[in-house]
Amino acid sequence: MSWWLEVYVPTFEHVNDKRRAGTAYADQPPSIFLTVNLKELSAAQRMDLLNEVDNARATLDAAYLRTVNGLVEALGGDAKAAVDLITVERKTSSARVGKDIAFAHSLAARHPLSFTALAGGRLNWLRADIIDRACSGLTEKNARAVDAAIHPRACDLSPGQLWSLLRTTILTIDPEGEAKRRAIAKKGRRVSVKPEPDGMATQLWHDSAENVLAVQDRIDTIARELASETDPRSMNELRADIMRDLLLGKYTSKTVAHVYVAGNASTILGLDDLPGTLRGYGAITAQQLREIAFSLQATWTGVLVDDGGYPKKMAEKKYRPSAALKEFVQLRDNTCTFPACYQVAHKTDYDHVRPWNRRGRTSSANGKCECRRHHRAKHSGRWRVRTGADGDTVWTSSVTRRSYSKKREPLVPVMAE
Known part of the structure; x- marks a missing residue:
């Protein structure tokens, strides 16, 4: 089965013809015609169609940005x-338009490969924006070097x-x-x-990644301790209430916050300056790694890695993984292993890829980190x-x-x- 995805954008000459004929251009907006009966398509075919529509949207976004630049x-x-x-x-805000103009200029001048990928439907606005924001502090020369280094791989990656x-990079x-x-x-x-509707507001705290992650970990840990079947509050409601009560002095807790970093022993000892990794954030400098190591009451675990930086194997002869094995798998996976999920590993379940009752071993090779949602999704079939x-x-x-x-x-x- 085939379909037509037709995107109609009036040309300059067409717009002038309409105006000369006395027809308001506002009454002739660009249109997208989808000439297919969706009821006739299978789930897999609808996924193909979804990809085509999303790619077309990226192409139109690139056309918009190029026109803004022009x-x-x-x-x-x-x-x-x-x-x-x-x-x-366009009846929009000056702040929004200003951001679009800055984004259009930055993509054209600093990220030409990303701009080309957006125009070709291989990269969407969100990921192009991530690239631009990550390189905001770089010189144009270095930003172009990063752009060259990440493509074409960037087109196949999720935002995380x-x-x-x-x-x-x-x-x-x-x-x-x-x-x-x-x-x-x-x-x-x-x-x-930031004021919000319905009598609500959002408080925004901008600080170093390790501080924010440590505070979030403490709030999450307390929320899990307080959660119960008799408490009607969701986890998000619990987190909000805990943060409020901690800051206003209405609640005290001895819960310890944790952040998880990994780095070479030689770097921690100051023998070299190789970067490390802050779980839930990404690569950090050697200086930042050492600051975290020596400014906090850190506990370090030694893990052997191969030449590519990947942890090696270990195994156990029991169903439930030991704390050491679970920590090893968390270090290796870093996040939930579902392709589109980035729940940090220490908040996930250890799951046997091959079930234990089907002679699946409790090992690093047969164990994966899965958040509770995707753990259940896997076992649902x-x-x-x-x-x-x-x-x-x-x-x-199993559907597509x-x-x-x-x-x-x-x-x-x-x-x-």
Whole structure:
């Protein structure tokens, strides 16, 4: 079965013809015609169609950004004038238009490969924005170098994977500048309030990643301790109430917060400056790794890794994994192994890939980190899970028969020579 996905965008000549004929252009917007009966398509065919529509949306986004860039050029580079024109024409906010103009200019000047991938439907707006924001502190030369280094791989990564790749790549290309950028960024730490509808508000706290993750871990740990069948509050409600009560002094707890970092022993001892990894965030500098190691009451566990930075195997002869084995699997997987999930590993379940009652071993090779939702999804029969030849985790849908893999990330980044 085939379908037509037709995207109609009026040409310049067509628009002028309509205006000359006295027809308001506002009554002739671009249209997307989907000439197919969805009821006739299977789930797999609808997935194909979804991909086509999403790719077309990315192509239109790139066309919009190129047009925005072109308008600024036509106004002699006057971005403020362009903002005023677009806001009155498109009935939108100047803040939104200003961000679009800055994004369009940055993609064209600093990330040409990402811009091309967006235009080709291989990269969406979200991931292009992640690339732009991650490189915001780099010079144009280094930003282009990062852009070249991550493509074409970036087109096949989820947002979480892309962020991890960007952190490692930036540290590789500009290790000296990272310390300076981090010092500047730390001066921008702040707390602010954003009003919300229905009598609500959002408090925004911007601080170093290790501080934010430590506070979040403490709140999560207390929430899990307080959660019960008789408490009607959801976990999110519990987290909000706990943070409020802690800050207002209405609640005290001796719960200890944890952050998880990994790095080479030689780096921690100051013998080299290889980057480390902050779980739930990504690659960090050697300086930041040592700051966390020596400014907190840190407990370190030694793990042997191979030349690629991946942890080696270990196994046990019992159903429930020991604390050491569970920690090892968490270090290796870093997050839930479902391809689109990035729940941090220490908040996931250890699951046997081959079930224990079918002679599946309790081992690092047969164990995977799965958050509770995707642990249940696997056992529901909707997904089959296996380990690929390269160690990646492969999830296959029993509905569409399609397979998706989640690539392993090294425990510690390995710098190119």
